[in-house]
Every structure is written in structure tokens, then in C-alpha cells.
Amino acid sequence: MAEKAANGESPEILFWVGCAGSFDDRYKAVTQAFVKILNKVGTSFAVLGPEEGCTGDPARRAGNEFLFQMQAVSNIQVMNGYNIKRVVTACPHCFNTIKNEYPALGGNYEVVHHSQFLQELINAGKIVLKGGGEFKGKKITFHDSCYLGRANDVYEAPREVLKALDVELVEMKRCRTKGLCCGAGGAQMFKEPEPGNKDINIERTEEALATGASAIAVGCPFCLTMMTDGVKNKNKEHEVQVYDLSELIAKDMGI
Amino acid sequence: MSILPQLIFFLIFAAAGFVLYKRITYLRRNIFLGKAETVNDQPDKRWKTMLLVALGQKKMFKRIIPAFLHLLIYVAFIVINLEVLEFIIDGITNSHRIFAPLLGSTYTVAMNIFEFLAIAVLVSCVAFLIRRNVMKVGRLTQPELKGWPALDANLILIIEIVLMLAILSMNATDQILAARGNDHYVLLEGLFFSSLLHPLFEGMSDGSLVFIERFAWWFHIIGILAFSVYITYSKHLHIFLAFPNTWYSNLKPKGEMQNMPEVTNEVNMMLGIPTETTQDPPAEIGRFGAKDINDLSWVNVMNAYSCTECGRCTSECPANITGKKLSPRKIMMDVRDRAEEVGKNIDAGLPGLDDGKSLLGDFITKEEINACTSCNACVEACPINIDPLSIILQLRRYVAMEESGTPAQWNAMFQNMETSFSPWKFAPTDRFNWADKLKEEEIK
Numbered sequence: 001m002a003e004k005a006a007n008g009e010s011p012e013i014l015f016w017v018g019c020a021g022s023f024d025d026r027y028k029a030v031t032q033a034f035v036k037i038l039n040k041v042g043t044s045f046a047v048l049g050p051e052e053g054c055t056g057d058p059a060r061r062a063g064n065e066f067l068f069q070m071q072a073v074s075n076i077q078v079m080n081g082y083n084i085k086r087v088v089t090a091c092p093h094c095f096n097t098i099k100n101e102y103p104a105l106g107g108n109y110e111v112v113h114h115s116q117f118l119q120e121l122i123n124a125g126k127i128v129l130k131g132g133g134e135f136k137g138k139k140i141t142f143h144d145s146c147y148l149g150r151a152n153d154v155y156e157a158p159r160e161v162l163k164a165l166d167v168e169l170v171e172m173k174r175c176r177t178k179g180l181c182c183g184a185g186g187a188q189m190f191k192e193p194e195p196g197n198k199d200i201n202i203e204r205t206e207e208a209l210a211t212g213a214s215a216i217a218v219g220c221p222f223c224l225t226m227m228t229d230g231v232k233n234k235n236k237e238h239e240v241q242v243y244d245l246s247e248l249i250a251k252d253m254g255i
Numbered sequence: 256m257s258i259l260p261q262l263i264f265f266l267i268f269a270a271a272g273f274v275l276y277k278r279i280t281y282l283r284r285n286i287f288l289g290k291a292e293t294v295n296d297q298p299d300k301r302w303k304t305m306l307l308v309a310l311g312q313k314k315m316f317k318r319i320i321p322a323f324l325h326l327l328i329y330v331a332f333i334v335i336n337l338e339v340l341e342f343i344i345d346g347i348t349n350s351h352r353i354f355a356p357l358l359g360s361t362y363t364v365a366m367n368i369f370e371f372l373a374i375a376v377l378v379s380c381v382a383f384l385i386r387r388n389v390m391k392v393g394r395l396t397q398p399e400l401k402g403w404p405a406l407d408a409n410l411i412l413i414i415e416i417v418l419m420l421a422i423l424s425m426n427a428t429d430q431i432l433a434a435r436g437n438d439h440y441v442l443l444e445g446l447f448f449s450s451l452l453h454p455l456f457e458g459m460s461d462g463s464l465v466f467i468e469r470f471a472w473w474f475h476i477i478g479i480l481a482f483s484v485y486i487t488y489s490k491h492l493h494i495f496l497a498f499p500n501t502w503y504s505n506l507k508p509k510g511e512m513q514n515m516p517e518v519t520n521e522v523n524m525m526l527g528i529p530t531e532t533t534q535d536p537p538a539e540i541g542r543f544g545a546k547d548i549n550d551l552s553w554v555n556v557m558n559a560y561s562c563t564e565c566g567r568c569t570s571e572c573p574a575n576i577t578g579k580k581l582s583p584r585k586i587m588m589d590v591r592d593r594a595e596e597v598g599k600n601i602d603a604g605l606p607g608l609d610d611g612k613s614l615l616g617d618f619i620t621k622e623e624i625n626a627c628t629s630c631n632a633c634v635e636a637c638p639i640n641i642d643p644l645s646i647i648l649q650l651r652r653y654v655a656m657e658e659s660g661t662p663a664q665w666n667a668m669f670q671n672m673e674t675s676f677s678p679w680k681f682a683p684t685d686r687f688n689w690a691d692k693l694k695e696e697e698i699k
Contacts, residue, residue, distance in 0.1 A: 019677040021689070028689040035693060049687040053676035061629050061648070062665045063544060063655025065515045067672055069522040074676075077528075100511035105519060146630035151510025177635050178317075181573040186629030190678055191664035194626040197578030204573075 001046040005082055011046040013117075014079070014109075016089035016098065019054050020221030026228065027090075027221040033250035034090055034114055040255055041126040045088070051078050055097040062187040069105065072097070076107035090114040090246065092147035092220045093185075099152070113148055115158040115219045115245050122164045129164055133252040140167045140248075141213035143204065143227060144179030145220035158219050161245050165252055170211045180204050184222035205230025209240065216242045264346035264476075271480035278487035285598040286560060288608075289553030294503050301502045304640070309501040314638040318567070321386075324379040328415070331372035332494065335422075338369050342476045352429075355441045363443045370426065370448035373419040380412040380419075387412075394566030399585040404564055407489050414485070418478050425471035427452040428464045435461065496561035497639040503554050504640035509631045512648060515543070544652025547613040548594050551649060558641040559590035568633035568643060579626040583633035583643035589618035590646060615650050624650050625662060 004011055015038065021031040038045050056071030075098075079087075087109045089095050099111035112120075121127045142162060148154045155176045162169050174180045183193065183200025193199055205227060208216045216231070218224050228242045295301075307313045312329065315322040341354050355362045386392045387408060400408070426449035433440035456464060486492055493500075523529075545551050568583035569575050575582050593614045601607040615621075627647045634642050654660045661669075668678045676683050 017686070017689070019679060019681075022686045023677060023679055023681045028692075031689045032693055035690075047687070050684050052686060053683070054672055054678055056672070058678050059669060059672055060512055061651070062661055062668070063648070063651035063653070064661070064669055065518045065543065065652055065656060066522065067669055069515075069518050070525070071672065071676065073519075073522050073526055073528065077526075096508070096510040100508050101514065104514040104516075146628070146632075147510050150631040150635050152508050178571065178632075180576075181628045181630035181632065183573060183577075183628060186627050187665060187668070188628050190668040191625075191662050193577075194574070194579045194581070194622055196574070196580075196626070200573045200577050200628065203577050 001048050001082055002051065004046045009044075009046075010083065011044040013043065013045045013086045013088045014082075014084045015045045015047050016087050016091075016094050017047055017052060018089060018091035018094045018221065020225075021090055022052070024221060024225070027224060027244075030090055030221070030224070030244040030246055033244070034246040036250050036255045037118070037121070037127065037246060037253065040253060041121055043121075043126075048078060055094045057093040057097045058187040058190055060097075060101070061185070062190075072102060072105050072107070076102055076105055079107060079109065084109055086110045086112070088112050088114055088117045090219070090221070090244065092145045092151070093222070096147045096151050113152075113154060113157070113219065115148070115161055116154065118161045118245060118249055119157045122161065127164075127249065127253065129166075129249070129252050130254070133165065133254075135165050135167045135215070135248060135252065138167050138215065139170050139211065139213040140165075140215045140217050141170050141172055141208050141211045142175075142217045143172070143182065143208060143223055144175060145218065145223045146179070146181050146185050148219055149179050150177060158217070158245055161249065162217055165248060170213050172207045172211055174207065180207065182220075182223040182226035184226050189222045189225070199230075201226035201230040202233055205234060209234060209236060214240060215248075216240065217245055217248060218242060219245050258349075261347065261349045267477060267480065268343065268346065271484060274484050275487070278484065281598060281602070282487060282492075282560060284601075285594045286556045287553050288549050288594055288597060289551050289556035290549065292552040292554060294554060297506055300506055304504060304506070305498055305502045308504075308638070308640055309497040312638070314636075314640075317636070317638075321383075321565075324382050327372070327375040327379045331376045334372055335369055337365075338422075339476070339479055342472070342479075346476060351439055352441045355443065360444060363445065366426070366443060366446055367448075370423065370446055373422050374448050377416055377419045380416045384409065384412050394570040397566060397569060397582065397584075399582055399588060400564065400566075404490065404588065407491075408564070410485075411489065411491050414478070414482055418475055418482070421471045421475040421478065423449045423452060424456075425468055425475060428456050428468040428471070431456055432461065432464050432468060437461065437465075490562065490564045493561050493563035493639060496557065500557060500561040501640050503557065505634075505642055505645070509634055513645075515652075517541075518543070542653065543656035544654070545646070545649035546615050546653045546657070547608060548590060548597060549608055550653070551590070551614075551646060555642070555646050555649075556590060556594050558643075558646075559587045559594060561639055562587040562591065562641055563639075564588065565638070567636040567638065568641070571632040571636040573628055573630060573632065574626040579623075580620070581623045581626040583647075586619060586623070586643045586646055587641060590614065593618050615653060619650060621654060621660065624654070627651075 017031055020027040053075055054071050055075065056068035059071065060068035087098055092113060095111055095113045098109060140162060142158055144155065159169060180203065181200060182204055208227065216227050218227060224242060224244055231237050231240050231242060312322065312326060315325055344353050345351060387395045426446050429440055430443065430446055430449065431453060433442035542550050548556055564584055566584050572581060572583050597607050600610055624647045629644060631644060634644050671678055671680045675681060
């Protein structure tokens with residue numbers, strides 16, 4: 001972003017990569033897939049790179065409001081400094097925080113989740129899918145992330161993206177408003193679960209596997225980790241893959 | 256004719272009114288133990304929410320069988336109250352079925368509808384008793400319901416059954432007496448459901464029938480008055496509080512956590528950003544987060560008094576499903592129990608909130624709140640828009656900011672964020688490294 005600003009460019013969107021998208025090995029692939037799509041369709045975008053910091057979501061959910069606001073205010077200063085108008089992110093937690101919680105601290109942007117952005121690109125005819133690609137007719141189930149679904153009522157965009165791939169979308173029993181959490185929200189990603197008789201991601205993975213889908217599609221880095229671990233735990237990693245939406249699209253586009 | 260029944264009726268009615276007034280004042284005071292908060296934005300949306308969710312039962316219908324049974328009781332409650340109006344006028348003026356001559360055959364139609372609803376309530380309540388005690392539906396038999404909550408639930412159902420039986424017996428005996436030509440009684444053009452009970456009473460003398468009819472009448476009206484007082488001690492309060500509860504419910508996106516402006520000023524100062532507010536800091540800075548009910552908003556406390564312990568929240572809670580201690584329903588029950596404890600304390604002249612106990616610690620444990628994934632399933636599931644998550648997150652804020660009592664792994668996450676602006680320990684300068692692979696590919 002710094003570079004573009006120095007050249008007097010103001011890109012259409014800011015792609016908010018997020019911590020998982022920057023550091024998590026598995027989610028870096030998602031970032032790369034999404035960026036390939038953006039490059040392919042010629043969207044002008046920028047990233048903040050080292051100027052980006054955690055939105056503060058896990059700190060806030062764990063109760064540390066000071067730390068959250070430190071992160072938030074710093075990020076808002078950076079984004080306002082670049083006069084950012086539109087933010088796209090592949091993380092529903094970043095999406096929720098920037099969209100709903102930054103305005104109270106002076107950060108007002110139009111924020112969209114990458115599933116919504118992909119849907120936009122498909123609807124606008126910018127992404128042309130082969131339709132007969134690798135996933136044609138295959139059973140895929142979509143796992144709703146809490147911070148996209150219930151928290152922000154985005155249920156259809158990711159499903160529309162999947163339908164554009166010509167896959168057979170199979171729903172789990174608990175989907176949309178009744179979707180079961182993967183177990184990582186509310187800062188659970190960063191600690192061991194409390195004592196219980198089962199891990200939440202196992203409960204959810206069992207439900208996903210029961211659909212008979214050959215792939216589980218997600219739209220969230222935490223869900224991706226939790227579901228991948230769940231599938232491994234069930235020794236199904238060779239039969240069932242867990243993908244982010246943008247990976248599926250990029251594969252179909254052959255990029 | 257003696258004026259005694261009128262006098263007795265009037266006294267009972269006035270006494271019930273007085274007790275109810277005292278109880279409502281008490282409940283109101285307890286709810287306002289919570290922090291003041293003005294909630295009156297978007298009134299149109301609030302009225303609409305109330306109409307759809309409370310009056311229209313929209314969210315109940317996510318589970319069709321209980322929703323249908325509940326709807327029958329709900330409609331009966333509203334409609335049969337019209338009959339109670341007649342009871343009250345009859346009681347005060349010593350008349351009998353005062354509306355019958357006024358409404359003519361419409362009256363018979365109305366009475367038949369009431370009787371149908373009475374039967375519907377009977378069937379529904381029996382079904383609910385079976386669900387609780389025979390089928391033992393999971394969410395209705397969980398540990399937090401042991402003791403009073405389970406008894407309360409069964410009592411409500413039994414009271415409703417008995418009240419409905421009283422109405423039907425009253426109508427049956429009344430009509431037999433009328434058919435026998437007793438001039439005090441009004442012969443209607445046939446009451447279907449209570450006529451099914453006629454065989455039970457037909458062999459009795461006029462005297463016994465008058466006794467049963469009068470007994471049923473008094474039993475029903477005193478029963479209703481007593482029940483309305485009972486409700487103020489019971490989870491059944493939802494029949495009234497569901498309305499304000501939905502009106503005052505959260506209209507923002509569910510994922511949004513309430514901002515803490517008192518923190519913003521300090522953060523701005525630490526970051527060297529000039530703050531707009533130049534006024535003096537408040538004399539007493541309140542607690543960060545919530546430890547007890549007075550730290551919560553009054554809306555949270557009203558939520559607790561509105562909860563009817565149906566457990567839909569808990570049955571959808573991922574933590575509870577997988578055997579963790581957290582149960583959103585228990586969170587609501589704990590808030591109510593604590594508010595009751597403090598309220599009684601104050602009324603007994605004891606120190607109220609300063610009784611050495613608190614909501615966090617004595618009622619709700621850290622293990623419970625630490626198990627929450629903030630997934631909003633409980634909020635979504637509640638048929639009357641109760642928000643257990645809001646309470647859990649406020650308690651977490653207290654633990655983190657006042658006690659520094661968060662789990663060690665969270666503390667480590669905090670530290671990473673403070674030093675490297677990420678919950679994981681990576682150098683901020685490496686944030687753009689994901690692009691290396693793309694650059695390599697481009698070169699190739």
C-alpha cells in the first residue's frame with residue numbers, strides 16, 4: 001500500500017490479509033489463491049503488508065479491551081492515513097471486527113468478505129468458470145462460520161460461489177442460522193478447550209463427513225484449521241479435503 | 256340475596272391486586288439493580304421485532320412440535336382472559352353470565368371456542384408433562400433444572416390443567432342446572448366439550464350441582480388470581496416480560512461487541528492521539544467488565560427474569576453439546592438467582608450487593624465462561640431474544656482487566672499481540688512473506 005500511495009495510486013480495494021493469511025502455512029495458500037484471482041481478473045488492490053496488525057478480535061473476545069483498542073486504533077490510523085474506502089478480507093473475524101467494531105473508534109469502511117467479493121466477480125462475469133472442472137458434480141458441503149453467518153447474516157454468498165462451480169452442494173443438518181461452530185471462535189483458537197467429553201471440531205467434522213461430501217468448503221482460517229484437524233483425527237484426510245472458497249475457484253480457473 | 260359473596264370476591268380481588276402491585280414493584284427494583292442504559296433507538300424496528308418475535312412467536316417455530324403446542328396455550332391464554340373479564344364483573348355485581356343476554360347466540364359460539372381452547376390447553380399441558388417427565392427430552396432434564404426449576408415447570412402445567420378442568424366442570428354443571436329450569440342459570444344452545452362431562456354430573460341433586468358449579472367458579476377465579484401472583488415467583492414471567500424483552504433486544508449485528516469508551520480515552524493517550532473530550536475524568540471510574548449484577552445492564556437482568564428455561568440455547572451451544580460446563584440457560588438462571596438474592600437481602604435490611612458474594616465466582620465459574628466460543632448459537636436460538644453471550648463477554652472483561660485471571664495461553668496470546676501485533680509469535684516484518692511464492696512463480 002505504501003508503494004501505491006507514494007505513486008499517487010488509490011487502489012479499488014484494500015485486501016486485508018489477516019494474521020492467519022500472513023503467517024499460517026495452510027492459510028497462506030488461501031491468500032495466494034485469492035491474490036491470483038484478483039490479478040487474473042485485474043482488480044486493482046493493495047495490501048498493508050508489515051503495516052497491518054491483528055484487528056484485535058481475539059483479545060477483545062478474551063476480555064482484554066485495552067489490547068483490542070490498541071490494535072484497533074493503530075490499524076484505523078494506518079487505514080485512514082491511506083484514505084481506505086473498501087476493504088476485502090478472507091477472514092470472517094477480521095471482517096466482523098473492521099465492519100462492526102471499528103466505526104465506534106473512527107474507522108468507517110465498506111467491508112466485504114471474500115465470499116461476497118467472489119460472488120460479485122462471478123455475477124459481473126469477471127470470473128469465468130469452466131463449469132466442467134475438477135469439482136463438477138462432486139458433493140461438497142459448506143461449513144458456516146459463526147462470524148460470517150449468525151454474526152453478520154451472510155449465508156448465501158459462499159453458497160452461490162459453490163453453485164457457480166457446478167458442484168453438488170450438500171448441507172449438513174446444522175447449517176445456516178443453526179450452523180455449529182468449529183470450536184475456535186471467541187479466542188478458543190488460542191487455548192486448549194475446557195474439560196468436556198469431546199472436542200467441538202470433532203463433533204462438527206463427524207457431521208460434515210456424514211454428508212458423504214468429498215470436500216468441505218470453508219470461508220474462515222480458524223474453521224479451516226479446525227476442520228482439517230478434525231478430518232485428520234478421523235483418518236479421512238486422503239478421502240476428504242478441506243478447502244477455502246477461493247482455492248476452489250482458483251483451481252477451477254486453472255491458476 | 257346476601258351481599259357476602261360480593262364482599263368476599265371484592266376483598267380477594269383487591270388483595271390479589273395489592274400483592275401483585277408489591278411484587279411488580281419488587282421485580283422492577285431488582286431489574287434496575289442493573290446499570291442504567293438508554294435503549295430507544297429505531298423505535299419502528301423495535302415495535303416490529305416485538306410484534307414478530309413476542310406476539311407472532313416467529314422464533315418458536317424453529318421447532319415445530321413444541322411451537323404448535325405452545326401456540327395453543329398462548330392463544331387460549333389471551334382468549335380465555337376475555338372470559339375472566341366476565342368472571343370479574345359477575346363477581347363484583349353478583350350477576351351470572353352477564354354477557355349471555357347481551358350477546359345472544361354469539362355468546363354460545365364464544366363459549367364453545369373457549370371450551371375448545373380449554374381442551375387444547377389440557378392436551379398441550381399433558382403433552383408437555385409427558386415430554387418433561389416421561390420422554391425426558393434432553394434440554395428439559397439437564398442438571399441446572401434439578402429441584403425448584405423442574406418443580407416450577409411441572410406446577411405451572413398442573414395448575415393450568417386444573418384451571419381448565421374447573422372451567423369445563425363449571426360449564427357442565429351450569430348447563431345441567433339451566434336445563435332443569437333453575438332460573439338463576441342461563442340455558443345456552445349447547446356447549447359441546449363440557450356436555451361430554453354431563454354423564455358425570457347428571458345423577459346429582461340440584462344442591463350438589465350448585466355446590467360444584469359455585470366451587471368451580473370460585474376455584475377458577477381464585478386460581479387465576481393466585482396463579483398471577485405465583486407467576487411473579489416463577490419462570491412463567493415470560494408471558495409478560497417477553498414483550499419488553501423483545502422490544503429492548505439488540506438490533507445490531509450479533510457479532511458486534513459493545514465498545515468501552517472509557518478505555519478509548521486511555522488508549523488514545525497511550526498512542527499520543529489528542530482526545531476530543533477535554534472534560535475532567537469521572538470522579539469514580541467504574542469496574543471494567545462485570546463481576547456482579549450491578550455491573551450488567553438492566554436489560555441483561557430483565558433478560559434473566561424473562562427466561563422461561565426452555566433450554567433451546569443450551570441445546571444448541573457447541574460447548575454444552577460437547578460436555579463442557581457452560582450452559583447459556585444456567586447463565587441466565589444464575590443472573591436471576593443472584594438478583595433475587597440481592598433483592599431479598601436489601602428488603603431484609605442486609606447489605607445487598609455487599610454480602611460478600613458475587614455473580615462471578617459464587618454463581619458462575621471461570622470454567623463456564625472460558626468455554627464459550629462466542630458463536631451466537633444461544634442468541635439465535637432464544638425464542639424471545641435473550642442474549643446470554645453479552646453477559647459472558649462482560650464477565651470475561653472483568654476477569655481479564657480487573658483480575659488478570661485469564662488462562663495462561665490467552666496471556667501468551669496477549670503478549671504476542673503486544674509485541675508482534677499478531678496472536679502468534681511472528682515478526683511483523685514477515686507479514687508480506689506469503690507473496691514470495693507468487694513472485695517466484697511470476698519469474699518462472
